[in-house]
Amino acid sequence: MSTPPHPVKAVLPGLTVLDNDAVGSQEQRHDMGVLSPQRTRRLPEWLKRPIPAVGGMSFTRSLVSELGLETVCESAKCPNRSECWTRRTATFMILGDVCTRPCGFCAVDRGHPEAVAIDEPERLAEACHRLGLRHVVITSVTRDDLPDGGALHFRRCVLAVRQRTGATIEVLTPDFDGRTDAIDVVLESRPEVFNHNMETVARLQQHVRRKSQYAVSLAVLEHAKRAGAASGVRTKSGLMLGLGETIDELFETLADLRSIGCDFLTLGQYLQPSLRHLPVVRYVPPEEFDELGRLALKLGFADVASGPFVRSSYHADRMAAGGH
Secondary structure (H helix, E strand, O other), X not given: OOOXXXXXXXXOOOOOOOOHHHHOOHHHHHXXXXXXXXXXXXXXXXXXXXXXXXXXXXXXXXXXXXXXXXXXXXXXXXXXXXXXXXXXXXXXXXXXXXXXXXXXXXXXXXXXXXXXXXXXXXXXXXXXXXXXXXXXXXXXXXXXXXXXXXXXXXXXXXXXXXXXXXXXXXXXOOOXXXXXXXXXXXXXXXXXXXXXXXXXXXXXXHHHOOOOOHHHHHHHHHHXXXXXXXXXXXXXXXXXXXXXXXXXXXXHHHHHHHHOOOOEEEEEEOOOOOOOOOOOOOOOOHHHHHHHHHHHHHOOOOEEEEOOOOOOOOOHHHHHHHOO
């Protein structure tokens, strides 16, 4: 894996900086404050938002309910829901609302999913049409219970939405256990953007994602980039910050993403959905997110969204349109 250039450290004085050799044991990292959660759960000022007006969200909420659809906005308790729904946009979550993997950061329910709804592609396409969306983001829960991980259903949803709306499509997929045949099924629908999140750095994968693996996620993105090259698919990934990563680890991950040609990047603050989930180790100030975004662009990403409230699909339409 690649190593970031050392001059990066000097321009980020507020971040925890540890050389790989100095990271040491978990007990040592705990003593240095890298893994230990902050002593207070009180949000910093930059993460406080006014209570939104309910009226602006009503159209999107009613439509989602009427058509029996799921959104990651609700299921994952996204902090941007009121802004996005007021703009009459949403990130749709297909294949149900129950995930088969027990990630420590995610608010989506986990357990035994229900059968796949065969008419979901048509209902999804209708919602996108009535919202007037020109760029649609489709994500899903992980469905390890399905032989193809839900890849064929992804393909059907993309084709239905494109036929109904003519919109550009961004898929945010699970890792399909690294199965290239499943990834190829999704790519057959020719999405404009193929997104798969790394979520965190290599050292924290088992702690944060548990059943997912760093190398598998990199391989998914690498295959999507290579197999989708003929149709112009661009790849995208995202990381949550504040889980205990060091700056060296972060930039090693960004270098790994660039080494496989990843086009787009999102960096956002991890926020603990409930006391049952992993605690926040550190709240990263907005100015550090700004600097990280600038440095990431210097690594060669076509576009980077970096900020406390940035999520995988936040203003995804703007990134997809401007990242050519």
